Amino acid sequence: MANRLRTRLHVPHPPARPGDRTDFSYLKLQPAGAQPRPDVKLPAQATLPLASGLVRVLDDEHRAVGAWDPHVEPEVLQAGLRHMLLTRIFDERMQRTQRQGRISFYMRSYGEEAVSVAQAMALRPGDMLFPSYRNQGLYMVRGRPLVDLMCQLLSNTRDMCKGRQLPVMYHWRQGKIFSISGNLATQFPQAVGWAMAAAIKGEDHVAATWIGEGSSAEGDFHAGMVFAEVYQAPVLLNIVNNQWAISTFQGFAGGERSTFAARGPGYGVAGIRVDGNDFLAVHAVTQWAAERARKGGGPTLIEHVTYRAAAHSTSDDPSRYRPKDEYEHWPLGDPVERLKLHLIALGEWSQERHRKLAGELEEEVAAAWREATKYGTLNEGPRLDPDLMFEDVLKDMPEHLARQREQLRAERG
């Protein structure tokens, strides 16, 4: 009876919990340069090795190696470093302001900066971006003034959302960055629709969208994949696998027996798994997928293997569910540090210049904060007019909302 076969319920367990040392062998890493760079017209089904392996360019000596080296000019790399560092400094500063009670909520992208920054830099200004809430690097690359972002975080009189959204849920029509929902994964199939429209109109713009590995469990992921495959939509579908969805590790999203990128070929969509902390690799993979889309080759599913070095948001304490020092042992390192060391190895950067840049960016962020708070904070005036609550529900205000606006005015006296 002891050997009788029977059903079992498997409950995934993360490689480590608080107090443990993480065994990262589950990542199945490959050395930099190991993956060949195929033609962009490679059939989707033939991308399985790319989807199961790992595209890396920066090696342990901080050199760019292999077929995926995008051969980006040093000036571009320096700009990328600046955008990533600005993102990080901005995040740190906003985290502190939340702790001081100046804003209600914040979400950092610490450790994942290369994903947004390298991708936005590899795409064209006409390409439409459908982000999640951890893609602030897109805004840095496309040049949204920091004051505008801060005013949104403060829900103040210059809040782009007019006080209607949680902090971080930005949007920017002019910069072609879609409104962040706050509901997970909904943007994934929407980006496919945007890309279908681009193709219907005969334009060569592509769409790009980002979800976490955790929310790839939503039905929206499946619908997006099916529509992308069926219509061969020109879209880059990114899964940012940062290992943690609040407290549940990536095994709870289906990452134990397969990579997330490998779902792509299963749908008939090209899949690539990339070192998400390697600026050059992310840049190269994005260029490949964008060129494929622009040449009619259809969608690409890109899994970025990275690590959420920060808490999920200001509302959770990660030391309660994962080892405190896990990021220190994360085998793919830190994206800012790696690009910095690469530029130094090229002779195009130095520790001294880095310190100087960091100081300048700190001052830039501080100056923007001083300006933003002049327009009010959540708790201190000036405040937005509560009448704004009733606008933009529909294009024209219906009568019942006009009546409710009057009622609120009467309530407020």
Place this chain on the structure above:
Amino acid sequence: MIQALNSAMDVMLERDPGVVVLGEDVGYFGGVFRTTDGLQRKYGEHRVLDTPISELGIVAASIGMAVNGLRPVAEIQFADYIYPGYDQIVSELARLRYRSAGEFYAPVTIRTPCGGGIRGGQTHSQSPEAIFAHVCGVKVVMPSNPYDAKGLLIAAIEDDDPVIFLEPKRLYNGPFDGDPGKPAVPWSAHPRGEVPEGHYTVPISKAQIVRAGKDITIIAYGTMVHVAEAAAQSLGLDAEVIDVRTISPLDSETLCESVRRTGRCLIVHEATRFGGFGAEIAATVQEQCFWQLQAPIGRVGGWDTPYPHAFEWEYFPGQKRVAMALEAIMSAG
């Protein structure tokens, strides 16, 4: 009514290159109810698209297309199938303009056949208008005749706000007074069965008095407009019958103005009664017409059960149920 809806899409596909029609079986086949018949042949498969069986995907793709400058007309094959797309409607389509402070919006029209009376059972008969009426940021429309169907659909497609366009499928091929035993009547004999060619609109958010009267105001929409008229006639009542036409935003002024005159009010819909849209109308009428009311406001709807296959006509709020409610209100006070 099928031809009227088809003509509305035809007119808009012709006039506006941004209009696209998408949904399950809408392309080559022309839709399971033939509503999109011939449109793909005429406008090509980039304008009239068959889609995967994914209501979530249909709504989400429509949002993305609309954000990229198109004006999608999405068909959900049956209103009963709309729920996989519900999150995309409620959390995305309806909220986009608000959450982005007007920077982004999605002019999507979602057409979907609703209501029973075609032996559809509980998965092909539902009337979910109240569920959408409760969502701020979408308009909800339900026509009761071909003239309105075409005019309202064109207005919906031209509207910059999202519209849930519910089509009572029992009315597709003719008016229906609630008696399944009678031979089918074609729309050609009905005064609002005549549909002009070309472009015209019927305004959204405007109810219509379809029969003027003095004794009581009957507020109905969709199939129930016809049932209510017949029920009142059978009792010899001089009822004022109002077709709501747009569930949300509601034209409460037309409804209340009538009730203030008649002093009595019955609300009739096919959907389940509890938490149904009739409750919202009743509350509104009570708030605005209390001192003119001579009797309690009545409500008739489907029973608060799923729509059963074998007991379709016992479930359906037919003339008898409406007449009994009318008598109760007329004898009160």
